[in-house]
Amino acid sequence: MTVKIMQKYRIIEKKIVFDEFFKIEKARVNWERSNGKMGRDVIRYVVRRGDSVGIIPECPDGIVLVRQFRYPAVRDGIDGFLWEIPAGMVDEGESPESTARRELREEIGIDSDGLKPLISFFLSPGALDEMFHLYYVKLNRCADIKQIGGVKEEEEDLVTAIFDRKKIVDMIDKGKIIDSKTIASLMYYFYRVPEK
Numbered sequence: 777m778t779v780k781i782m783q784k785y786r787i788i789e790k791k792i793v794f795d796e797f798f799k800i801e802k803a804r805v806n807w808e809r810s811n812g813k814m815g816r817d818v819i820r821y822v823v824r825r826g827d828s829v830g831i832i833p834e835c836p837d838g839i840v841l842v843r844q845f846r847y848p849a850v851r852d853g854i855d856g857f858l859w860e861i862p863a864g865m866v867d868e869g870e871s872p873e874s875t876a877r878r879e880l881r882e883e884i885g886i887d888s889d890g891l892k893p894l895i896s897f898f899l900s901p902g903a904l905d906e907m908f909h910l911y912y913v914k915l916n917r918c919a920d921i922k923q924i925g926g927v928k929e930e931e932e933d934l935v936t937a938i939f940d941r942k943k944i945v946d947m948i949d950k951g952k953i954i955d956s957k958t959i960a961s962l963m964y965y966f967y968r969v970p971e972k
Contacts, residue, residue, distance in 0.1 A: 805820055826906065839938065840937070841958070842859070885921060888913045
């Protein structure tokens with residue numbers, strides 16, 4: 777079976793309709809259909825947020841996760857306090873690797889030049905332009921990890937803890953880890969780097 781790969785699209789018009797912490801862009805677009813003809817014009821919205829990074833910091837006895845409050849996650853039965861890998865937004869003019877080093881420092885108090893890039897992927901391409909860049913770092917000493925991390929000016933108050941793989945998988949299975957970037961990142965890492 778041969779599948780035709782569509783590659784044509786047109787942006788007829790676009791404009792920013794919201795501009796604060798992130799931007800919302802409204803666009804009129806169309807794209808090539810599977811029959812080779814261009815489809816009709818449709819309106820699409822995108823949250824222009826920029827790229828982000830996440831880091832899997834592994835200590836001899838497990839992986840460091842941070843727990844922080846995420847207001848958008850608050851709903852019936854969910855308090856908004858989520859376990860996540862250390863992560864953050866790439867600032868303008870900053871490389872993803874520099875961001876990863878900065879986030880390690882801010883969130884768990886560790887400086888490391890041993891970052892290894894693992895994979896990059898879109899977090900939610902139906903709404904966000906955000907590309908997520910995942911890194912890994914092996915930490916030989918974990919005694920210096922801050923128990924409470926984050927940037928005070930941003931009201932961050934992150935609790936840190938170390939979990940082994942079995943506990944992490946159990947937390948995912950039981951809905952204790954419900955952050956998608958964290959689940960995807962950890963499962964990818966566990967798949968690529970089998971437990972010794």
